[in-house]
Amino acid sequence: MAKKKDVQKRHFRKHKKVGKAPGTITYMGNREAIETKVTIIEYTDNLHKIHYPGDIEQIVAHKDTPTTSWVNVVGLNDESFIEKVGHHFGLNTLILEDIVNTQQRPKIDEYENYIFGTFRMLYINDKNELVGEHVALVLMQNCVLVFQELDFDVFNGVRERINAKSGRIRTKDSDYLFFALLDSIIDNYFVVLENVGHKIEALEDDLYENPTPEVAHNIQQLKKEVLKIRQWIYPVKEIVNRLIDSESTLLSKDTKFFLRDALDHSYEINESLQIYREMAMSLMEMYMSNMSNKMNEVMKVLTIMSAIFIPMTFIAGVYGMNFVHIPELQWENGYFLVWGLMILIFIGMLIFFKKKKWI
Template sequence: MIRCLSYSQGEIVDIEPNIISEKINNKNLLWVDLENPNDFEIKILSESFRFHPLTIEDCLHRKQRSKIEDYQNYYFIVMNVFKGRKLEKEFINSEIFIFVSKTYVVTVHWSKMELIDVIYKKATVTTNIFERGIDFLLYSIMDGVIDDYFPVVDEIGEKIDEIEEGIFKKDDNVVYNKIFTLKKNMLKLRKIITAQREILNTFLRHDFTLIKEENRLYFMDIYDHIMRLFDLIDTYYDLLTGTLDLYMSSISNRMNEIMKTLTIITTIMMPLTLITGIYGMNFKNMPELNTEYGYFVTLAFMGLIALWEILYFKKKKWL
C-alpha cells in the first residue's frame, strides 16, 4: 500500500503515485509512505526518487540495525520499532526505513504501524507539521518511535514486581525462565536504544544542515527521552539481577530446609538402626533373644529414644 501527501503554499493534498516525480521537481514538500510494498511500489524508490540500490536492498532484506547513512542528496535512516507486548516471550521488533532530504520524507515498513497511521492522519488534517519544515515531520515520526518504548519499559517494571511476588510461591523453573527471558529482552532493548541514540547524536551536530536551528530543540527532546529510557532500563536490569539473586537464595533456602529435615530424620533413625542391627545378628548366645517380653521392651526402648531425640531437637529449635 502506498499513500502520498504533498504540501505547497499552505495546502495539503493526497496525490497519486504517478505524479510523485513531478512534485519532487516542483520542490513541493512530500511524504510518501509505503506499507508492505509490492514490486511496483518498490520501483518508485529507484525510478522516481533514484535512491541508491544499497539502500533499497536494505529495505528488502530487513532485519537491519538502527543506523543513519549519508548519500549526498538524502539521508537513509533505519529505526527499530517495538512490536507486541508479550515480554515473557522473545522480544519482537520491526524496522521502519526512512529516506529524508530537504523536500521529502519516504517511509517504508513491512507491517502496519499505528504510530505512522496517527501521524499521517494528523498531517492530513492540519498543515502544522509541514509548515514547520520537512525536518519537523521527521521529528514527529522519530518521536513516535521512541515514545512507543515507554509502555514497554513500564511493563518491564510490572513484570519484575510480578516475578518478585511469585518467587516465594513457586519452586519450579517457571520463575527462572521468566527472569532469564526478560533479562535477555532487556539486553536486546538496550542495544536497540543505543543504536538509535547514535542517530540522534548525528542530528544534534550543528554541521547537520538538514535540521533547522529552530527545530533542533525538538530533537534534543527526543534525545532526553532516549536517556530516560536508558536510566529506566539500567534501573530495571539491576532490579532484575537482584530478583534473580533473591530467587537463587530462596531455592538455596528451600534446599537447606529439605536437607535439614532429612538430616533430622536420619539422626533419629541412627540409634534405632543400631539397635535393630545388633539384634539382627545371628549369634546363639544372645541372652535377650530368649526373653519372653524382649521384643516389646526393645520396641518401647527404641520409641523412648526417638521421643527423647525429637524433644531435644525441639528444645534446640532445630525442628
C-alpha cells in the same frame, strides 16, 4: 524440528547477499510478503490531503511541491518498485540496499540533498509478543519518505496531529515531520520497556512461589528479548546526537531544539534498559538460589529423619542379633521396654532439634 527449520531460515537469510555487489537491492525480510502500498499525506497550515497514488509519477510529483508531504511505503519485498522510487528521488543505491535490509543496524547517514536513517520500530502485538519492525526514514527538502515492513506502525499520533486543524506540526516543515516520526518511535520504546518490567515482576513472583523448570525457560526467553531490545535501542542515542550536531541545512535550529527532548528520552530509555537487563540477568541467579534453598530444605529434613532413626536402628540391630545369651530377651516385658526407650529417644531428639531451631 521446527526450531531447526527456523535456524536454517535465519542462516539462509543471513547469506542471501553473500557474493553480491554493494548496492544490490535484496530484500532480507523474514515475514510473508505483503503487497506494496503507498500513502501520501500532504499538508500545510491550511491544507490537508491524503493521496493513494497509482504510479511512480504521482509519487514523485510530491518531491518538489511547496507543501509538506509524507510519502509512506508499506511492504519492502517488491525490490523493483523500491528501486524505481529510489531512482526517481535520487537516492544512492547503497541507501536502497539498507532500506530493504531488515537486519540493518539502526544508523543515520547524511547526504547533500537528504538525510537517511534506519530504526527498529518496536511494539507489542495482540498476542503480547514483541515485534521489531524495520523502518527507514528519508528527510528531503519538502517531503519525508517512510519505508516500513508491515501495515501496522506507531505513527497514529502523528497522523492525528496532522489531521487536526490546529497544532505545531501543520505550521512546520518536513524536518519537524521527520522529528515527529522519530519521536513516536522513541516514545513507543517506553511502552515496550514497561511490558518488559511487567514480565520481570511476574517472573519474580513465580520464582518465590514455584520455581519450576518452565520458569527457568521463561527467564531465558526474557534475557534473549532484553538483549534484542538493547541491540535495537542502544544506537538511537548516538543517532539523535548526530542529528543535533549535524550541519545539514535540512535541519533547522528549532527542530534541533526538539531533538534535544528526544535525546533526553533516549538517555532515560537506555538507563531503564540497563536496569532491566541487570534484573533479567539476576533472575536466573535467583532461580538457582531458590532451587538450592529448596534442595537444602529437603536435605535438612532427610538428615533430621536419619539422625532420629540411627539410635533406633542401633537398638533394633542389637536385639536382632542371633546370639543365644542376650539377657534382655528373657525379660517378660522386654519388647515393650524397648519400644518405650525408642519412643523416648524419638521425643527427646525432637525436643533437642526444636531447641536448636533446626526444625
